[in-house]
Amino acid sequence: MVEFGSPVPEVVEALAAGFVSRELLDWGGVALRLTGVRAVDQPEFGSGRVRWRTATPVVMKGSGRDESGALGPRQAWLLPTEPEWPAYMQGNLRRKAETLGLDPGVELEAVNWIGPKRSFSVGNGLKPGAPVEVELSGPPETLRALWSWGLGQANSGGFGWVSA
Known part of the structure; x- marks a missing residue:
């Protein structure tokens, strides 16, 4: 599990929208398979x-x-x-x-x-x-x-x- 955060809701919404459209995230050369995106209130x-x-x-x-x-x-x-x-x-x-x-x-x-x-x-x-x-x-x-x-x-x- 990887958490991303921002005090600006629009930034979190943009990140979530980008992640939802991907199956894989390249994190500094490490391939992370995205199995779900969830906002934390x-x-x-x-x-x-x-x-x-x-x-x-x-x-x-x-x-x-x-x-x-x-x-x-x-x-x-x-x-x-x-x-x-x-x-x-x-x-x-x-x-x-x-x-x-x-x-x-x-x-x-x-x-x-x-x-x-x-x-x-x-x-x-x-x-x-x-x-x-x-x-x-x-x-x-x-x-x-x-x-x-x-x-x-x-x-x-x-x-x-x-x-x-």
């Missing part, structure tokens, strides 16, 4: 509070500053154990909401669990991250969109996928 999140665990590592870039505050040669990838991570994750959540024209009043309440660090070679280098379990609060519509989009950066590369 977004949960309601009516309480405005969620606890999510990611199925894939969450990646996040930080300022690139070291413990002394000195700026390095470029932005650095952050792991959830690093002090800057919560603030950068909070900013990422709000930017995603604003990008979609939704209420950006979402809050990262807690990081309850951090899985093992994993690095993947993507494009022009390694992207390190770790799966996480977080608690968020915010408007249900914004939470639904974030659930479909994923946590952190590089979501189109499969990072930060929230477990259904």
Whole structure:
């Protein structure tokens, strides 16, 4: 089973329509036989509070500053154990909401669990991250969109996928 997601329903509809018309999907040289396509409805999140665990590592870039505050040669990838991570994750959540024209009043309440660090070679280098379990609060519509989009950066590369 392979899951695809997007906070934009029209993107999901276009993907589904394209998949339905195919028997085979070439996924990076791996032939996947399509036996069915099913849309998964977004949960309601009516309480405005969620606890999510990611199925894939969450990646996040930080300022690139070291413990002394000195700026390095470029932005650095952050792991959830690093002090800057919560603030950068909070900013990422709000930017995603604003990008979609939704209420950006979402809050990262807690990081309850951090899985093992994993690095993947993507494009022009390694992207390190770790799966996480977080608690968020915010408007249900914004939470639904974030659930479909994923946590952190590089979501189109499969990072930060929230477990259904």
